[in-house]
Amino acid sequence: MFTTDTGAPLDPSNVRRTLTGIAQDAGIGRVHPHQLRHATASPLSDAGVPLEDIADTLGHRSVTITADIYRHPFQSVRTRHVHAMTALATPQ
Numbered sequence: 001m002f003t004t005d006t007g008a009p010l011d012p013s014n015v016r017r018t019l020t021g022i023a024q025d026a027g028i029g030r031v032h033p034h035q036l037r038h039a040t041a042s043p044l045s046d047a048g049v050p051l052e053d054i055a056d057t058l059g060h061r062s063v064t065i066t067a068d069i070y071r072h073p074f075q076s077v078r079t080r081h082v083h084a085m086t087a088l089a090t091p092q
Helices: 012-026 035-046 051-058 063-070 075-089
Strands: none
Touching: 035 051, 035 063, 051 063
């Protein structure tokens, strides 16, 4: 998915080294490139992107992997169903 300026595949060691430098500069400690997959799934889910689309973006065959391992719902996602049920139960 990502390449060098010349179109060659990125070297994993260079990616890790660059990401480590960025994370240290940002003051967030050590970050492994794989963590970016988790950091992608959660905000996409919170933004309302369908789980199937997120799974496709991450290259998962099954939405189960995406839902169970990669998506970490934000508080708004965890309570959205409560707000929906309250609205349905409230007389108009």
